[in-house]
Amino acid sequence: QLQLQESGPGLVKPSETLSLTCTVSGASISGxxxxxxxxxxxxxxxxxxxGSIYYSGNTYYTPSLKSRVTISVDTSKNQISLKLSSLTxxxxxxxxxxxxxxxxxxxxxxxxxxxxxxxxxx
Amino acid sequence: xxxLTQPASVSGSPGQSITISCTGTSSDVGGYNYVSWYQQxxxxxxxxxxxxxxxxxxxxxxxxxxxxxxxxASLTISGLQAEDEADYYCSSYTxxxxxxxxxxTKLTVL
Numbered sequence: 001q002l003q004l005q006e007s008g009p010g011l012v013k014p015s016e017t018l019s020l021t022c023t024v025s026g027a028s029i030s031g032x033x034x035x036x037x038x039x040x041x042x043x044x045x046x047x048x049x050x051g052s053i054y055y056s057g058n059t060y061y062t063p064s065l066k067s068r069v070t071i072s073v074d075t076s077k078n079q080i081s082l083k084l085s086s087l088t089x090x091x092x093x094x095x096x097x098x099x100x101x102x103x104x105x106x107x108x109x110x111x112x113x114x115x116x117x118x119x120x121x122x
Numbered sequence: 123x124x125x126l127t128q129p130a131s132v133s134g135s136p137g138q139s140i141t142i143s144c145t146g147t148s149s150d151v152g153g154y155n156y157v158s159w160y161q162q163x164x165x166x167x168x169x170x171x172x173x174x175x176x177x178x179x180x181x182x183x184x185x186x187x188x189x190x191x192x193x194x195a196s197l198t199i200s201g202l203q204a205e206d207e208a209d210y211y212c213s214s215y216t217x218x219x220x221x222x223x224x225x226x227t228k229l230t231v232l
Contacts, residue, residue: 039168046125047160047168047211049221062220085146101170101179108158110179112167 002026004097006114011119016087016119018118022080022097030055030075033103038071038082040093041115048093052105060105087120094118126151126212130148133230139200143225144212145193150222152193156215159188159197162226164207171210172197199229207231 002039022036029036036050051061053071061069070083080097094115101110127145134140144159146153151157157175162169170179172188176197185200195214199206212224 010228046226047223049213049223052221060219063218096167101173106156106219106221108156108160108170108173108213109168110170110173112169115167 002111004099004111006097006113006116008095008116008118010117011121012087013122014087014089014120016089016100018082018084018087018120019097020082020097020116020118022082022113024078024080024099028075029073029078030081034100035105035107036073036080037098037100037109038080039096039098040091041096042054042090042093050082050084050091050095052100054105058105089120090119092118125222126214128210128212128224128227130225131228131230133232134199134202135232136202136204138202139198140202140229141199142197142210142212144195144197144214144224146195146214146222147193149217150214151190151195151212153217154215155190157188157190157195158213159186159195160211160213161206161208162211165218172190202231204231 003025035052038050053059069086072081096115097113098109099111100107159172162168175186175190
């Protein structure tokens with residue numbers, strides 16, 4: 001059974017860089033035809049797609065965050081990572097990692113982690 | 123790029139049918155059949171309910187159906203049940219090779 005677990009600091013200071021990891025169990029990232037993505041949701045607000053990555057490292061990012069975000073994959077650890085720099089309070093959100101329901105980077109996210117709340121505050 | 127437009131809230135009584143709209147442009151909803159719908163209960167991760175406009179993932183009730191006309195996609199829930207009360211989000215692929223979500227619709231079962 002596929003499981004995704006996000007991990008990382010719950011509190012980060014403004015201007016710092018956020019680093020989150022998504023550990024995948026129940027399936028191997030490498031060799032699969034699925035993309036893996038990060039989505040965030042500010043408290044009480046809607047969903048925002050951050051970006052998606054293939055096991056080969058091919059990535060797609062949302063334009064509004066592209067200059068500050070890096071998504072990477074570590075197939076040896078079966079993990080996906082998110083780095084977001086120059087944080088402000090507006091980056092406070094629940095961050096989800098997810099896997100595409102079918103092949104293709106534009107596939108909808110069919111499997112989700114539970115999410116991790118990140119608060120940006122001094 | 124702007125989020126897709128959804129009504130902030132809809133409501134219905136048990137057993138009734140409701141429809142949630144999702145309006146975009148010819149560069150997203152209208153241009154591709156890559157519209158999906160998610161259900162999110164409070165404090166939970168979203169759940170995929172519809173993909174590629176009208177397809178249901180395995181395990182999703184056939185009370186949920188999707189359609190599209192022009193730049194507007196729709197999610198219809200028939201035979202409304204108390205457990206359907208949740209937030210619903212649409213999403214679409216865009217011509218800029220990105221994914222965008224709607225602002226979300228809160229469904230209240232009266």
